[in-house]
Amino acid sequence: MKSAYRGIVEWLSWFDARDYEFARQVLQRGTAALYLVAFLSTVNQFPALLGERGLLPVPAFLEMARRMGRPTLFRWRYSDSLLRAVCWTGIGVSVLLVIGLPQMGPPWLPMLAFLALWFLYMSIVNVGQTFYGFGWEILLLEAGFTVAFLGSDQTPPPTTILILIVWLVFRLEFGAGMIKIRGGHEWRDLTAMFYHHETQPMPGPLSRQAHLLPRPLHKVEVVGNHGAQLVVPFFLFAPQPLASIAAGIIIVTQLWLVGTGNFAWLNWAAIVLAFAAVSDSVVHAVFPFIPLNWHEGADTPVWWLAVVVLVTVLLLVSSYRPLLNLFSRQQLMNASFNRWRLVNAYGAFGTVTKQRIEIVVEGTMDEDPRAPDERWLEYGFKGKPGDVRRLPRQWAPYHLRLDWLMWFLPLRTVHEDWFYAFLDKLLKADQATLRLLRKDPFDGERPRWVRARSYLYRFASRDEFRRTGERWVRVLLYDAVPPVQLKPGRRLTG
Structure with missing residues (x-):
């Protein structure tokens, strides 16, 4: 009996990722900040694009899509005032999470807050038609749902949820890498960056300077991209400090993309989520002013353990089709396999526009x-x-x-x-x-x-x-x- 009890205690100690408190803080506050930006973007643009008198009015869309089967608060009624109420509610909840107030309570409090953001924004995406058909929409939804189960300051971060977030980063990076290898020849002959900075959807202030770099450096860019997307993601699952180094490489490459283009919150989401693989020990070694074990957390309650295990099983079972998709010759890009937009397939720029x-x-x-x-x-x-x-x-x-x-x-x-x-x-x-x-x-x-x-x-x-x-x-x-x-x-x- 004692050995069984000791075994349970040892398993519970594995479940508690006490060396990842900094990662949890970045994941929760960073994801909430991205939701804040998403809701702000929506409240400013949705009525003109998709509102009652928009370019593609949602009421007309709902008349044709009553049986679409995707969950949304607007399923039976849409109005611009209701849309604004949804957005301002999302903005308010996001601000609270960025500040960290819900995280100070029991673990169910930030869970409910993030699930509210997830469902509110999913309600928007599911009626957003072509204006919400981008990969970063479903990425934000999956991130918000998964981060919801990281718990609060009263409990240690759960290891299984951190692993699931690393799995999300792996699909995001490796999926994009495989799309490129299977896509245009410019990724295979290393010429993609001869064109990308100039022809990307929305250049930034440094895009022209990046485009004017010598062509040998552009080839180095492509080689670096292949390494960061096809090799490095596997090391996210390695022991420390290899996992943190892999996450650091992904963060640096994403910062380069942030500096040379405008891809909404895609790159910022990858940066935030990559912190799931960064341990407190490594952070403290690099930045000594960041303390170790700055939130010790109490032991994990049994009821919260049960909730997290249930969610972990759900997301693992849902990973079957996305996993097959990664190695499929007909790989899908930015696709959802269920109506809840969870455990999706990702990828971008399988081919690069030349003009x-x-x-x-x-x-x-x-x-x-x-x-x-x-x-x-x-x-x-x-x-x-x-x-x-x-x-x-x-x-x-x-x-x-x-x-x-x-x-x-x-x-x-x-x-x-x-x-x-x-x-x-x-x-x-x-x-x-x-x-x-x-x-x-x-x-x-x-x-x-x-x-x-x-x-x-x-x-x-x-x-x-x-x-x-x-x-x-x-x-x-x-x-x-x-x-x-x-x-x-x-x-x-x-």
């Missing part, structure tokens, strides 16, 4: 849009390239959804419902839509005509920039959407 095509939207007050002296004025977007002199801004982890979808237009087709709805809103000078833009050349007045033109963009060389002051060189290709106007009855016509 940057931008859709530039213009309007005019002239009666005849084809007159030789017509005057067209360009709408300015907050994040996507337009003005050739303007330095790209750093927006990540904030997500500019309209700007991102504008990048996809030339890769698919400009003849998408949301884009024609956008042009219609410009013709009506819709204020909610105009607030999504950086510049309205008509100062709130209605243009008579709008059009969309396709341009080839490339970064200016250093010599070109010194001569002209222009960071981009662009060449007109064709009219993607010829001039259109509103006819009586408020219909968009050409």
Whole structure:
């Protein structure tokens, strides 16, 4: 009997990851901060994009998708006021978690707080249509659900949940690496970075400088990427300090991506989650001012142990299809295998676009849009390239959804419902839509005509920039959407 009891105590001591308190603090507060950004991005953009009078109105979507089977608070009723209430609730809960107040209570308190964030944001993603079809949406959902079971300051961090978070980072990194190896030849011949910094969806202020680096360094970038995504993730499961070193390599590579582009909270989420493999001992060795065992925590209650074990089994069972997907020739990228958006497949940039095509939207007050002296004025977007002199801004982890979808237009087709709805809103000078833009050349007045033109963009060389002051060189290709106007009855016509 004593030996059995001693065995249980030893198992419980393995369950308690007492050397990972710093990791828990980073995971909980960092994930909550990302939810804060996500809800803030939503409350600022969702009504204009998807609201009652948005480009793709949710009420119309719900009429067609009553049986979609995905959980959402808006299943039977949507209103912009309800959406804002959901967002501000999420923002409030996120702030409390960032501060650390729920973590000071019993373990069920931060659990409920994170589960609330997960369900509230899932309710938004499941009606967000194409504007919420990005991989970092499901990544944030899975992270929020898993982090919910890290407990509170009253209990040690549970080892199984930390391992599940490491498993999430492994799928995120290794999945992206496998997508690249199976994708375009540019990843295999090491030329991908000849193009990536220039053609990525939303360049940042340092993207041009990164693009202008010597080509041998770009090949080093690709080799480093392959190592960080195809080799390093396996060492996340190794004993310390190897696991912490592997996490450090992932964090450094993700910081490089943060500095050279705008990928919403994708890179920041990878950085936060990688801390699941970093022990207090290693942190203290590198940063001695961070104390060891700064929150000892009491013993784990049996009821909390039961909850965590149940969740661990659930997520492990759900890992079967994502695991097979990693080694499948038909590997899926950014896919969910269940309606709750848990244990997903991830990956990005299986191929790299070789040329940057931008859709530039213009309007005019002239009666005849084809007159030789017509005057067209360009709408300015907050994040996507337009003005050739303007330095790209750093927006990540904030997500500019309209700007991102504008990048996809030339890769698919400009003849998408949301884009024609956008042009219609410009013709009506819709204020909610105009607030999504950086510049309205008509100062709130209605243009008579709008059009969309396709341009080839490339970064200016250093010599070109010194001569002209222009960071981009662009060449007109064709009219993607010829001039259109509103006819009586408020219909968009050409």
